């Protein structure tokens with residue numbers, strides 16, 4: 183959840199650390215800090231809040247050290263203050279940490295009893311004191327770290343900088359990701375390839391339990407048992423990631439507008455457009471599978487939820503869909519002939535990764551719909567189904583969501599054909615329908631101004647409901663999630679038919695209801711639910727098409743009219759107006775759209 187970086191460089195590293203932290207800020211932005219070795223001494227610089235606060239501080243002090251570590255924080259233990267900001271330090275070392283040390287209370291109690299004085303409320307500070315205690319016993323930095331790792335429970339990626347050691351960094355990972363970057367007479371540690379991108383494209387991903395001793399000359403990697411091990415060096419795309427807003431005001435809106443391209447690119451990977459065929463991903467025999475189990479978190483979970491409708495309808499394949507944080511502890515019996523699909527943009531979400539490992543332990547084959555190809559989930563899955571969305575920087579997921587939907591739709595069609603549910607003609611029609619999505623998305627993006635004007639109204643409300651039926655139900659859930667996470671307006675998504683079982687009590691003129699209702703086979707049912715809202719004075723924002731508008735014949739606060747399209751593609755295209763509505767509302771509210779409060783892009787803790 184936090185981002186970490188370490189550099190053994192040839193020039194002053196402070197600006198390089200800050201530059202890398204900019205690329206890691208998507209992982210957390212409650213505070214930021216660096217530690218550099220200045221004439222052999224560890225000097226820290228930390229600031230509460232966004233990275234720009236740290237940058238401002240750095241501008242007022244000179245930092246010339248050629249080795250250092252840095253951190254951008256998503257607070258777990260301890261308030262997001264400067265006192266709790268990383269790096270944490272003693273007189274012997276500084277350390278940065280991503281993850282949670284679960285037994286920190288016991289460790290802290292013992293260390294305090296032994297006379298160690300703590301100055302923060304974090305779990306991380308125990309790591310600094312544990313290693314320091316061993317250094318004080320006379321151990322070398324390497325031995326002190328190794329001896330301390332065994333005492334830690336929980337998940338962590340750690341990077342240590344030692345007093346008096348200008349040519350040494352030590353890193354370790356268990357649960358949280360950590361990569362080594364190989365330079366020429368320079369070495370790097372980072373949470374991901376994006377952080378290391380400007381420095382090198384030669385990266386080694388540490389395996390779980392690995393720890394590493396870095397000097398400028400190279401790296402020595404050890405496994406959990408302390409055996410020296412070799413790990414492959416891969417060439418990453420990190421350096422080519424463009425972390426730039428272009429002409430857009432925010433990453434989120436840039437990423438919303440990238441969707442026609444991203445979806446087109448992703449679909450082209452999974453469909454043979456010329457022959458109207460959905461390609462079966464290699465390694466999957468859909469005819470032999472009797473059950474799918476889909477697991478993910480947040481927006482990725484909603485993509486999976488849409489896919490449940492697709493797989494069940496198009497391939498007559500039963501689907502269990504679970505929120506990963508629930509699945510991992512539910513001990514669900516999994517079908518012997520089942521396939522598990524995990525969905526994740528970052529590929530590092532702790533609960534999704536744990537679900538993958540649970541399902542693997544149960545003997546399931548795992549397919550991962552994943553955006554970051556170097557991520558842990560991508561590497562641990564048996565079958566990788568890449569979403570070709572490029573780097574998604576806005577914390578609210580947009581283009582990764584529609585890219586996930588693209589992969590899942592194409593795969594559901596392939597499954598339908600493989601299982602004999604769809605004929606070649608059905609398949610061809612569905613493939614052609616999917617190939618139209620980029621064009622439809624372009625058309626919908628032209629409604630931006632209308633949606634912006636509507637958002638001015640939405641920005642005045644405190645609560646909002648989203649309703650949908652069928653595949654529009656997960657889109658209603660996604661719309662509500664987008665609105666609440668970036669505008670902080672309370673929003674809930676409901677299955678339209680569920681309204682009368684409780685939520686209808688909330689309806690009054692202060693509660694707008696966004697209804698996502700393409701003119702499909704369940705449209706009439708949704709209209710009845712809209713009537714129920716209208717009869718109680720509720721103000722409706724209807725997102726539909728021309729036929730739906732005519733058939734609804736209902737007074738609305740606004741009707742957003744999308745082009746008509748086949749049912750299979752509506753979730754992909756209707757995602758755009760709900761994203762734009764949330765985006766513009768947040769802009770009117772003046773929130774930090776790309777980095778909403780309390781959130782982080784990559785959730786590597788439970």
Ligand code: F6R
Pocket residue numbers: 479480481482483525526527528529530531534577578579580663664667783784785
């Ligand atoms: C919401 C959002 C989150 C993520 C969730 C899973 O806009 O971005 O709900 O979808 O944290 O993240 P990944 O896909 O990285 O596993």
